[in-house]
Amino acid sequence: MNRKNNDTLFTAFSETFPADSFLDSLSTGVIFTDCGGVLTFMNRKAEILLAVFKETVIGKRIDMLPLRTPIYKVMSEDCRDVPLEMNIGGRVLKLRSSEVLSAEKTLLGSIYELSDVTLERDEKRSREEFVAKMTHDLKSPLMVLQGYVQAIKLGMWGDIHPKLQKTLEDMERSGKSLYSMIEDLLDVYRLEMGLVQIKRLPCDLQALLETCCHDRQLEAEEQGVSLLLKVARKCQKVELDAKQFSRVFANIVGNAVKFSPRGSTVTVSAQIRKGNFHVSVKDSGIGIAEKDKALVFKKYFRTEQAAGFKGSGLGLALSKEIVEAHGGTIEVASIEGQGSVFTVIAPIKE
Ligand SMILES: Nc1ncnc2c1ncn2[C@@H]1O[C@H](COP(=O)(O)OP(=O)(O)OP(=O)(O)O)[C@@H](O)[C@H]1O
Ligand SMILES: [Mg+2]
Structure with missing residues (x-):
């Protein structure tokens, strides 16, 4: 490594990283440039990913690097704080750069991180x-x-x-x-598999729950079950993927109605607490045994008590995935034979 013209930068990094060998053992490529855009360090992985010997490029400014070479392509991209993917020699490289500041907050240069994401x-x-x-x-x-x-x-x-x-x-x-x-x-x-893009948009939570209860009304009437919606004020504005979330509510309200006895009430309530919205669906139905509480969120799992009721055991697995993709959780409290409360908690904004 050429340490002549990058003393400050090297000192800053050597404080953080004990030795070059440490950086060389990383599975991520690392490149440093100083404030003038001069390449001052490159680890072994970066050499491999960019098919270049560091001796041939260290000490050179980015605009002095040979055109059309992988190192030139990578260094001339604007990837500051926002990762970028590039095709380099048949491989997909993920590239990100960020500023390096001294303890006194003066700019020392830039660090580039490179990883091979071809397999992913x-x-x-x-x-x-x-x-x-x-x-x-x-x-x-x-x-x-x-x-x-x-x-x-x-x-x-x-x-x-x-x-x-x-x-x-x-x-x-x-x-x-x-x-x-x-x-x-x-x-x-x-x-x-992470193939669904969650689209969070401003949405009226109360309206979403009203539609959900309205859609389940006929089913509830046939079951002889009353559906009650209680929404606290301030529950209108949330940011979520309404299409996906309406499936969550449709399933947990649908389950509550399905597993409830005639003449009982299913209560859907919503409130905002500490930046999260809480939606609970309470029923007085068949309930869930202690041993089954965690299992009901697994694909295809159905409790013994649910035999004879329609369903394939996918609704809660799907609901859990959707809620978690929004950074939220879904929980159940239940007493077998007495009823259940399913609660969805998720941030009102991303
Ligand atoms: N409110 C509830 N009361 C009692 N048991 C419940 C309740 N909600 C879910 N369960 C149990 O959890 C299981 C899984 O629920 P889930 O919604 O995933 O499947 P399902 O309703 O059986 O079928 P699907 O939703 O795919 O139509 C249910 O079969 C039932 O055994
Ligand atoms: Mg269901």
Whole structure:
């Protein structure tokens, strides 16, 4: 390492890092430049990633580096504090630079961090391809089937017997529920694999909960269950992905209604506390045994008590992924045979 013209910078770094060998053992490439843009240090990993010997570039200003070489491409990119990905020699490199300040807060230079993310990118691409293929393979035949059912229902191949009409409606309903099960299943995978982009936008939490309760009203009436919504004032403005969150509320309210006895009440309440919104759904239904409380958030898990009720055990797994992707948590308190309270807590803003 050329230490002649970078004494200050070297002193600053040697205080933090005991020896060059320490930086050389990192799996991340590290490059330092001084205030004048002169390259003053490069570790072993950076040499490998950029296919360059440090002796040939140390002491040179960025604009003096040979054009079109990987080192020139990397150093001439503006990646200050915002990571950037670049294709270098068939590999994907993630690059980020930040200012280096002395203890007195004077600028000493810049540090560049380089990492090889080729494998992660390849894996992400194959996961995306897998989900896309699954989506196509599972949904397409079902849509064809649904199309035929509708065509028969509409009398496209002649009049149909009234009894058959009822059967066709049942087929259509089952098809729809299978379709939404496939959607949930694929969404759980997408969320688990980090393929879903959460879009947080300003949203009215009260309106979102009102819509959710409204959508569940018919189901509740059929079950003989009353749905009560209690929203504290100040609960309107939150930032979240409304489409994703409405699935969370639809599932926990739907579960509460589904597992409740006739004549009981399901209460949905919302309030804001210390920068978080809390939404609780309380029922007096079948409840959950202590041993099952953590398991209900796992894919496909259904308690023994839930046998005989409709469902595939995906709703809570999906809800947990969505809430956690917003930096929140979902908890359950329950007494078997007496009822449950599911509570979602998430930051009102990112
Ligand atoms: N409010 C509740 N009261 C009692 N048990 C519950 C309640 N909510 C969830 N559970 C238990 O947790 C299991 C998992 O819930 P989840 O919502 O994931 O699946 P599901 O409702 O059975 O099916 P899906 O949501 O996929 O239609 C349920 O099957 C049930 O055993
Ligand atoms: Mg459910």
